[in-house]
Amino acid sequence: MADDxxxxxxxxxxxxxxNEVVQRAELADHSPVRGSMVIRPWGYGIWERMQxxxxxxxxxxxxxxxxxxxxIPMSFIEREKEHVKGFKPELAVVTHAGGKExxxxxxxxxxxxxxxxxxxxxxxxxxxxxxxxLNQWANVMRWELRTRLFLRTSEFLxxxxxxxxxxxxxxxxxxxxxxxxxxxxxxxxxxxxxxxxLKSESEKFAGAVRTYTCEAMMQDRRALQAGTxxxxxxxxSRQFDLTFQSEEGVEEYAWNTSWGVSTRLVGxxxxxxxxxxxxxxxxxxxxxxxxxxxxxxxDSERTGVVEKAAQMRDRLAAEGVRVRVDDRDHxxxxxxxxxxxxxxxPFRIEIGPRDLAKEQVVVVGRVTAEGADRKAFLxxxxxxxxxxxxxxxFQLQLLxxxxxxxxxHSHRGVQSIDELKEVLEGPGGFVYTGWSGDPEVEDxxxxxxxxxxxxxxxxxxxxxxxxxRCVGGGEARMEAMWAKAY
RNA sequence: CGGGGCGUGGCUCAGUCCGGUAGAGCGCUGCGUUCGGGUCGCAGAGGUCCCCGGUUCGAAUCCGGGCGCCCCGACCA
Numbered sequence: 001m002a003d004d005x006x007x008x009x010x011x012x013x014x015x016x017x018x019n020e021v022v023q024r025a026e027l028a029d030h031s032p033v034r035g036s037m038v039i040r041p042w043g044y045g046i047w048e049r050m051q052x053x054x055x056x057x058x059x060x061x062x063x064x065x066x067x068x069x070x071x072i073p074m075s076f077i078e079r080e081k082e083h084v085k086g087f088k089p090e091l092a093v094v095t096h097a098g099g100k101e102x103x104x105x106x107x108x109x110x111x112x113x114x115x116x117x118x119x120x121x122x123x124x125x126x127x128x129x130x131x132x133x134l135n136q137w138a139n140v141m142r143w144e145l146r147t148r149l150f151l152r153t154s155e156f157l158x159x160x161x162x163x164x165x166x167x168x169x170x171x172x173x174x175x176x177x178x179x180x181x182x183x184x185x186x187x188x189x190x191x192x193x194x195x196x197x198l199k200s201e202s203e204k205f206a207g208a209v210r211t212y213t214c215e216a217m218m219q220d221r222r223a224l225q226a227g228t229x230x231x232x233x234x235x236x237s238r239q240f241d242l243t244f245q246s247e248e249g250v251e252e253y254a255w256n257t258s259w260g261v262s263t264r265l266v267g268x269x270x271x272x273x274x275x276x277x278x279x280x281x282x283x284x285x286x287x288x289x290x291x292x293x294x295x296x297x298x299d300s301e302r303t304g305v306v307e308k309a310a311q312m313r314d315r316l317a318a319e320g321v322r323v324r325v326d327d328r329d330h331x332x333x334x335x336x337x338x339x340x341x342x343x344x345x346p347f348r349i350e351i352g353p354r355d356l357a358k359e360q361v362v363v364v365g366r367v368t369a370e371g372a373d374r375k376a377f378l379x380x381x382x383x384x385x386x387x388x389x390x391x392x393x394f395q396l397q398l399l400x401x402x403x404x405x406x407x408x409h410s411h412r413g414v415q416s417i418d419e420l421k422e423v424l425e426g427p428g429g430f431v432y433t434g435w436s437g438d439p440e441v442e443d444x445x446x447x448x449x450x451x452x453x454x455x456x457x458x459x460x461x462x463x464x465x466x467x468x469r470c471v472g473g474g475e476a477r478m479e480a481m482w483a484k485a486y
Numbered sequence: 487c488g489g490g491g492c493g494u495g496g497c498u499c500a501g502u503c504c505g506g507u508a509g510a511g512c513g514c515u516g517c518g519u520u521c522g523g524g525u526c527g528c529a530g531a532g533g534u535c536c537c538c539g540g541u542u543c544g545a546a547u548c549c550g551g552g553c554g555c556c557c558c559g560a561c562c563a
Contacts, residue, residue, distance in 0.1 A: 016557090032555090090562070142562070145487075146561085151563090205563095225562095226563085264563055302521095331521090333521060334523035335523085338524055341523095352521095352522055
């Protein structure tokens with residue numbers, strides 16, 4: 001994409017801003033096949049950082065990685081009634097291979113429950129084989145009608161955890177534990193605060209007993225479902241004969257869970273932190289946290305400055321900072337500043353002849369507003385030792401800003417659908433109301449306001465005043481959080 | 487699946503109404519110059535005008551058919 005045109009501002013057209021910013025930051029590009037994307041190095045680097053952090057957290061909670069195949073027999077998908085109903089419309093199916101029509105069509109996995117639990121059935125005989133807690137990093141395919149880079153593409157990358165347990169309670173605990181892992185990851189790494197809670201029957205995963213979710217608020221105040229965990233009960237184990245002999249010698253069906261987050265998180269990061277200059281990458285996710293731009297006129301200056309830049313790079317790297325020198329000679333410093341700001345690198349260090357003389361450097365943070373004071377002139381040694389702390393502060397600042405924005409646009413104690421509609425048509429955001437639990441109310445809210453029930457919030461997010469009236473009339477049995485969603 | 491838009495150098499697009507040598511800006515290459523917020527100059531490379539068919543002496547342009555992509559809504563991580 002050419003950069004000579006000004007970036008659309010968020011307030012003018014958030015959707016256009018997103019599309020432009022993703023491409024200009026070189027996160028991803030459209031592939032020739034409709035609805036699928038190429039993830040470019042900068043975007044993939046961010047995803048790799050996410051993967052590494054999540055993977056460590058999965059390992060720390062007793063999971064191992066494995067890999068299951070891309071192709072799944074159609075009959076497997078069809079085995080679980082609700083599951084097939086949910087996924088059939090968006091399946092991509094292989095009907096021919098090796099120049100011949102296949103006897104049974106093969107589905108390109110939209111998710112792997114069926115193939116995984118069919119294998120678990122082979123491996124699990126006794127309660128001693130439980131729990132079995134595996135995760136896989138994979139691509140999946142869901143033939144979406146309308147796609148957007150990262151947020152919804154036909155093929156996307158994700159992780160899917162799949163576990164089998166001896167008891168309902170243990171599976172329930174796993175489901176909750178992984179929801180907590182997701183929440184921690186999203187807050188601590190993406191600096192993206194989330195509301196966790198239970199999905200309603202109509203919003204839950206196809207084939208699950210219950211689904212929990214992490215809902216994040218984007219800058220346009222719409223909700224992004226950022227991750228889900230599912231208690232699958234015995235729905236899949238019954239269909240795939242996943243049984244085990246209990247301690248008491250009784251043959252029982254295992255209890256399963258599954259949970260996943262995807263490259264959608266990259267989109268969430270963009271829409272949580274980006275500004276009208278470009279994206280902003282939280283330091284913990286940034287493949288490059290600090291970029292050093294050498295500034296010089298003559299060749300004589302160049303030598304010294306570039307040497308100092310390399311020296312600073314090594315000293316920062318020794319402090320554990322991911323740093324690189326932008327020594328491209330055909331771009332002037334201003335062009336480099338623009339590029340790295342567009343890509344959201346947290347800090348830039350400028351080193352020129354004047355700094356060399358004073359043994360100082362110029363440190364500029366990505367989020368500081370326009371103006372002279374955004375540049376900090378620091379002694380070299382100080383810039384080096386303080387950088388890890390600056391990065392940590394930057395990370396926290398992003399989370400606080402995002403959290404403050406979410407709180408400013410959370411509306412509690414809303415009593416009626418009319419009032420709900422008013423809020424959504426006005427300021428927008430997350431709206432908390434009482435709910436009877438009746439799906440008919442969800443339908444009415446959807447029809448009248450365009451909002452959906454994002455979740456029944458966990459205690460951490462419930463209103464201090466428990467609502468007693470359902471938003472659709474009558475008595476409330478619980479609190480619900482509503483929003484327009486991606 | 488409905489509605490809208492668009493297919494012309496790498497990118498953004500003009501040219502299409504009214505047929506007549508295929509253009510601009512940016513990017514790219516070379517040389518020089520510059521470099522503390524998108525340097526400047528000179529020279530240069532680069533095109534089956536989405537595809538197929540038709541009309542015509544002649545089609546990017548007119549006619550018919552097809553394909554693709556993007557955006558907006560209904561369904562979805």
